[in-house]
Amino acid sequence: MFLRTGRFDQVREFYTRRVGMKVWLEQPDIAILRHGNLLVGFHRQPVSDRDGLLTFFYASRQEVDEMYAQLRDIATSAPQENAKYRIYHFFGTDPEGRKIEFQHFLHPLPPMGDD
Secondary structure: OEEEEOOHHHHHHHHHHHOOOEEEEEEOOEEEEEEOOEEEEEEEOOOOOOOOEEEEEOOOHHHHHHHHHHHOOOEOOOOEEEOOOOEEEEEEEOOOOOEEEEEEEOOOOOOOOOO
8 A cells, every 4th residue: 555645754753653663665755664464655745645544453452552552642532342343442643644543353363374
């Protein structure tokens, strides 16, 4: 996934320092960041993409709670269980107003294969 960003440096710093993503690859005006199996490319542009939802998955409720403690200032909800989807999660926004979610599945997951 690639998203345009008008605040390249601020967004890159937010996702690497606050969310804990790692820089996977850098190109001119592009930073591709990684969190687990999620790759997101941010491309410096005059107009930002803010639609959609970036979801970060965690192995435990405790990890979600730890992220909430670190990101309470940008959170738009407190961690809670969602019985319908059997997840534990909270929402927030990044520096450009993109919606982000931090979640843990409350049920077993199928193994991730090399399709």
